[in-house]
Amino acid sequence: MSLGSFTSADCRFTDRDIANWNRDGAVLIENFFTPEELAPVLKDFEVLYGDKAPGAQSSARDNKKSGSIGQFEVEQFAHFDDMPFNCSPALNLLGMHPALAELARAALQAEDVHLYQSHSWAKFTGGADYDQTFHCDFKNHTLIAPSDDVRERTINIMIYATDVTNEHGAIHYVTQPDGDTVMNGRRPQFPDDTEQAKLKPLEKSGAAPAGSIFAYGIDVFHRGTNLTLPGARRYTLTASFKRAGNELIGWSAWPYHFMKPWETIFAHATPEQLALIGIPLPGHAYWTQRTLARTKERYPDWNADPYAGALRAAE
Numbered sequence: 001m002s003l004g005s006f007t008s009a010d011c012r013f014t015d016r017d018i019a020n021w022n023r024d025g026a027v028l029i030e031n032f033f034t035p036e037e038l039a040p041v042l043k044d045f046e047v048l049y050g051d052k053a054p055g056a057q058s059s060a061r062d063n064k065k066s067g068s069i070g071q072f073e074v075e076q077f078a079h080f081d082d083m084p085f086n087c088s089p090a091l092n093l094l095g096m097h098p099a100l101a102e103l104a105r106a107a108l109q110a111e112d113v114h115l116y117q118s119h120s121w122a123k124f125t126g127g128a129d130y131d132q133t134f135h136c137d138f139k140n141h142t143l144i145a146p147s148d149d150v151r152e153r154t155i156n157i158m159i160y161a162t163d164v165t166n167e168h169g170a171i172h173y174v175t176q177p178d179g180d181t182v183m184n185g186r187r188p189q190f191p192d193d194t195e196q197a198k199l200k201p202l203e204k205s206g207a208a209p210a211g212s213i214f215a216y217g218i219d220v221f222h223r224g225t226n227l228t229l230p231g232a233r234r235y236t237l238t239a240s241f242k243r244a245g246n247e248l249i250g251w252s253a254w255p256y257h258f259m260k261p262w263e264t265i266f267a268h269a270t271p272e273q274l275a276l277i278g279i280p281l282p283g284h285a286y287w288t289q290r291t292l293a294r295t296k297e298r299y300p301d302w303n304a305d306p307y308a309g310a311l312r313a314a315e
């Protein structure tokens with residue numbers, strides 16, 4: 001496959017990254033975002049979650065029997081929220097960053113992709129025991145099983161706003177070929193204890209510095225791990241993409257979250273970024289004088305000029 005049609009001059013990944021994605025179902029790309037891009041994002045995480053830390057001296061919680069691996073617990077998701085967020089545009093627009101959309105287009109071999117899920121997540125040492133069993137994430141992305149066709153799959157991208165070492169609860173994962181060997185190609189939501197024990201020695205760590213991203217598919221076995229460094233925090237944003245129009249995949253429709261601050265996104269996103277959440281581009285037949293006026297009434301700070309300009313040009 002030539003990446004030429006999916007990539008730009010400002011491309012932040014290589015052919016090799018896409019080859020790894022195609023082979024392993026997952027790829028870690030270090031330093032995808034710059035410290036300058038991350039600084040305002042980190043401020044936003046502090047606005048949302050800074051007061052949730054259990055205290056500088058807090059130590060790791062680990063309630064497991066020795067030798068066993070973890071499980072899902074509600075406490076792990078105590079500081080977890082869907083986009084949009086009550087903070088500045090920086091965090092709100094990070095999941096819609098053009099470089100992520102470009103990666104998604106190349107990984108899914110699609111001209112047009114949609115962001116269908118994005119959540120921020122803060123974990124703190126002592127906040128919970130974050131150690132999970134191996135699982136796949138497709139249970140809440142589709143009602144059936146992931147497609148065999150890469151173009152109908154998803155790319156779930158975890159963006160690290162803070163350094164994520166193993167002591168900061170790095171995600172652990174098993175590549176597709178290794179997972180297939182252990183599981184004979186099966187994808188149960190939760191492998192049994194014997195299978196968990198066989199997956200364990202094959203796990204790789206997604207540890208990487210702040211600004212890195214870890215992209216994985218919904219059929220890759222992985223698990224969260226515990227934060228063990230005293231007083232540490234891990235801030236991540238997830239951005240999940242699918243081919244536009246892929247009805248196999250969903251989370252909830254964005255308007256379900258209609259009470260959230262969409263005006264922040266409309267006031268700051270480009271038309272290309274808004275297209276990632278299903279807003280027709282300028283020039284699309286949806287835009288008429290009436291739809292423009294009504295949308296502008298809903299989001300007064302939205303810049304309707306490119307849409308109005310395209311409409312005038314067509315008239």
Ligand SMILES: O=C(O)CCC(=O)C(=O)O
Pocket residue numbers: 132137169170171172222223224225
């Ligand atoms: O946060 C992580 O490192 C992974 C968590 C996870 O896989 C999940 O909750 O489904």
Ligand SMILES: [Fe+2]
Pocket residue numbers: 135136137222223
């Ligand atoms: Fe997961």
